[in-house]
Amino acid sequence: MWTDSTTVLAWIQSDSCRFKVFVGTRIAEIQELTDSQAWRYVETSENPADDLTRGKTLQDLIGENRWTQGPPFLWLPPDQWPTHPIAEGEDVAEELRRPTTCLMATVTTNHPLPDAQQFSSFSELVKATARHLHGAAADEEETPTAEKFKEAELSILRSAQRDSFPEEVRCLAAGKPVPSSSCLITLAPEYDVSLRLIRVGGRLRRCQELEPDVIHPVVLDPRHVVTKLLIRQVDSDLKHPGAERLFAELRRKSWILRGREAIRREQRSCPECQRWRAQPVNPKMADLPPARLRLYRPPFFSTGIDCFGPLQVKVSRRSEKCWGLLFKCLTTRAVHIEVLSSINTDSFLMALRRFISRRGKPAELLSDQGTNFRGGNRELQEAFRDMHPSLQAELAEHQIKFCFNPPGAPHFGGSWEREIRSIKTALTATMGSQVVSGEVLTTTLIEIEGILNSKPIGYVSSDVADPDPVTPNLLLMGRLDPSLPQAVYHDSYLVAATGGPIKYCPTASGCSSCATTCPHCKPAPSGRRTQPLFSWGLW
Template identity: 40%
Template sequence: MLTTIEELRPCFVHRTQLYDGFIEWTHFSKWERLHRSIAYVCRFAVSCRKTNRQLREVGRLTNEELAAAENVLWRAVQSTIYLDEIVLLKKHQENKFQGNVKKTLNSSSPLYNMSPFLDEHGVIRMEGRIGEAVFVSYDAKNPIILPRDHRVTFLIADWYHRTYLHANNNTVVNEMKQRFRIPHLRALVHKAGKLCMLCRVKKAKPLQPKMAPLPKARLSPFTRPFSYVGLDYFGPMAVKVGRSLAKRWVALFTCLSVRAVHLEVVHSLSTESCKMAIRRFIVRHGSPLEIYSDNGTNFQGANRELQEQMKSINQSLAEIFTNVNTKWVFNPPSAPHMGGSWERLVRSVKTAFATISTCKNPSEETFATIITEAEGVVNSRPLTFISLEADDQEALTPNHFLLLNSNGVVQRQQDLIEPKEASKTNWKLARYMVDQF
């Protein structure tokens, strides 16, 4: 008969000593408030032990009371994190063991490589190598060991950050190292500066709004150039007429699809001048499907008269100027950013005009010539990026859509070898190469 064997399982019993402390660290947002609050509590505790009321301290805190409050805080912070190390260090001092402290501490302790010891106030300090230096303070010789992730350590870093006027983090790190030994100190100082409200306000950057999708006119394929047109004025510019100076403006027409430009000289800002410029544009490039512009009074007047002329069949201007397919679209008032397609080209034209122009006040004929040349320069700009390694390719320009070439000049095909001087084989090769061109 089989007998059952009882399974024996090991039972582990763990003993942990919890020390939550007597201070609510989260109730304090600044080091000064925490420091002085503990100092007043310590004064009250000392006064309660005195039977004579005349010996009790009143009034402003003294330096001795503030120093005693700091020692209380250091002990409270270290007792929260390094409780086991404090017990072992006390045993080390009681036994008057003069050997290495590492033999006392566990190798997994965060203080194992810091040579810690307890001073006369019960605060854990790191033993340094400059103990014999006379000109160095006691805190610099033996800095106080503090944990990085404690609330008090963060408040101290914030206090140093504010004391040195939110300046360079290296200054704060250097000053804190003169008194404290904190692991990963630079990361702590960076965190304190990042959470500082004043620094966040001073270094704040406006949120970039999301770019809106391109309108349909910018993405219309299989249409001839200047089917969708953006219209804008720039100027005035001084032009010499006889012995006097006159003002001239330039009307910029840009194709919203292929980014080509057409410039027309306008003599005034009236509605009639705007209509004349549009008529000259239509004769050269055809009637557009849509015209986009801002809310200029001359554009509004031209649109209003356009609608009136469209209703009248007998007026010849309506037949030349537009047809039932033309539509005029106005941008909202006080929204120049919606006309970025032509506003950027206005600057490009002005730059080309300033480069080409050699006189301050050109004549009217010279001004028209310079404007036309500036139009050619802007239309020859590349629209695509071609790397230097692609020697056999050519960047796409607006002139490719208008003139089938970047500059409108067609290279003349010449024979590579004179037929009379070449042999029969070379002549056939030359003709083949010419045919390939």
């Protein structure tokens, strides 16, 4: 391709993004359809494309001429063709785009993160930071992705460390040790170059079985507002447990200086923690029974059982009662929760069969003097006596032994009575007085079971070199299982799950003429009493 315009040749050899829209769009199309190296320069006097624009007649075009045969220099070798002039056209700068966009982008990226003191929870801070970093602050309906939330959380942690440890960040980023007067000197801090975070050092970096965050947790200052929001968030997700449980959960990803002191300080100012832990009663501990000392037995070998309730569940347009049945392993401290439709022998036996199918058959069951438990024992003994003598002899050593506490002595079952209190606390903190469906109640109880099975069995050490504490889930599943609930049931979901809001009669007759046909006006069954879902007096 030949052209006599030096300006056009200069544009084709340049980037199209440097020019305005009119010129840049056409340059981009030319560069896409042709090779920029195939364009050459021809002088205006030798350009045959100008013949028709210079007033040529048809008589001039008859015969051999450069319009039909081409210019004479095309018959010469390529080294004798016209050469491209070095100087560019003077009007190239007029079509260049003004460099204002880069300056605006630079100003936008330098905005500081949202002020953490303006938020009441860590999740709200992370969500606002994610929208701020990706320019979605004006679009409230857009939901950030998981990668954006992770990037926002890392940005918050980096900002908190720069505020709390500015000298340590500068030294570690430059490859120098921290000053001897630093509060991080005992932690052997290391600088994560990829994430730009200060982490706890140690000698476990070659361990392949542990997560990187467990080996080298992120260091946080207990006085920083981000640390306080993080403690409150985990405390709320775990339904306000004790300081040891909260400390065990936090140390898996972050290391808070003087962590126990910071956690207790935040829980003392938490209204929910004050509400559920006001004036605790500490009974005198008795000697451990033999069932608590069977150390070399599988989980749920010696199991304590007890019922709690009643709980109100929504069935269609009415509310019914149900109860919970707790199985507590007296050795591993693990718990198992079942739901009973009624307090009778048949419901208890069906729950016992479900428990045995999932956890294995226990050797002994310890309970109070409940009539349902005594009825279950009686029916099992009668069925055992009716078996064939040979089968009876084979199953004699595998039968379940029932042990009942003395009447009026609940302190004999203090091990599982304390777990019932934890279940009631988590239920009240999760659903309050809302009446839910049976499916929602079962899901909530199973999530509470996971939370209780994630509690550390022993004392949680504050030494960074100590391993993670042992939990019942570790003994049951062989791994640490997250104890955070998978979902939070909002009021709108609970209303939908319970059948929707109350509907009134559409007629104007005051329900006198349609009480038998209108589904909104049928009277409640006689003898039914409405009461809150969680009534501590009934329990």
